Amino acid sequence: MADSRFFSRKGPFSVAQIAELTGADVVNAPDRDRVFDDVSPLQNADSTILSFFDNRKYIDAFINSKAGACFVRPEFADRAPKDMVLFTTNDPYRAYAKAATAFYPFETGNGSISEFAVVDPSAKLGKGVQVDAGAVIGANCEIGDGTIIEANAVIGKGVVIGAGCRIGANASISHSLIGNLCLIYPGARIGQDGFGFAMGPQGHVKVPQLGRVVIGNDVEVGSNSTIDRGAGPDTVIGNGCRIDNLVQIGHNVEMGMGCVIVSQVGISGSTKLGNFVVLAGQAGITGHLEIGDGAKVAAQSGVMKNIGPGETVGGSPAVPVMEYHKQTVALSRLIRKKK
Secondary structure, rough: OOOOOOOOOOOEHHHHHHHHHHOOEEEEEOOOOOOOOOEEOOOOOOOEEEEEEOOOOHHHHHHHHHOOOEOOOOHHHOOOOOEEEEEOOOOOHHHHHHHHHHOOOOOOOOOOOOOEEEEEOOOOOOOOOOOOOOOOEEOOOEEEOOOEEOOOOEEEOEEEEOOOEEOOOEEEEOOOOOOOOOEEEOOEOOOOOOOOEOOOOOOOOOOOOOEEEEEOOOEEOOOOOOOOHHHOOOOEEOOOOOOOOOOOOOOOOOOOOOOEEOOEEHHHHHHHHEEOOOOOOOOOOOOEEOOOOOEOOOOEEEOOOOOOOOOEEEEOEEEHHHHHHHHHHHHHHHHHHOO
């Protein structure tokens, strides 16, 4: 079970409630009113616990689990312990995520404003906004209902943040418009100057960065990630994007909805990503490129040209992934031959 010092649990929830919430089919549950108290991994579960099985490498843990109920794919239902209630679904992990969120819903603000916070009189705070100690909210900011501003976060003048957001400790946000239900993790930097200079032998002249950062709804920005504001056009992050820790997003970048950007990725200025693009860890993307809907970039790849919709690329310079694998095999053979 989750440590109650840090997490507040709701529930319990019945078999019928869990099925309705997740859309899963129920197997081996003669009593639809039976309730479960919590969620937990298979190995730690008992008869009061709801768990999930989604990766066949953990089949032994599933077979031997004492969990009272489990989300599972239909093809594994006959491998379950005798008395386990089954919620069958083609996507057990997604169903588990919905159930776990019911047990542990996202927190919203409690309406408290710390005496050690600094809030400009012109700032507009919605109902239930929580501002923790050391936080600073600048002039003419607008903060939506239930948003939490954690300790020592700095919200610059004119910033707009929607409802139900959480701005992590020591984060800083300027020149930005942020939608609803966004999670900005501790130490993130959003809206600072982009890296723009007119270069020359006489010296480098800074180009004023006159755009903004516009972030949609239901976006996560990981700890110590940076999103630079646009130089003229805005930097845009679409609805539902997930940005991991330690990511750098340059000025004028545009991301469609549902993109997943893994840790230590760098995206250079003015690159455009379509919807549901995935950039794996430490990938580097040069500037002024277009990456099509659903494209995937393998870890540590260097992308130097456009990627079409649905393509998967790898290597540096990045090439179609099958070509990348052929290159790797050929290089391995060459090395063995020389030995």
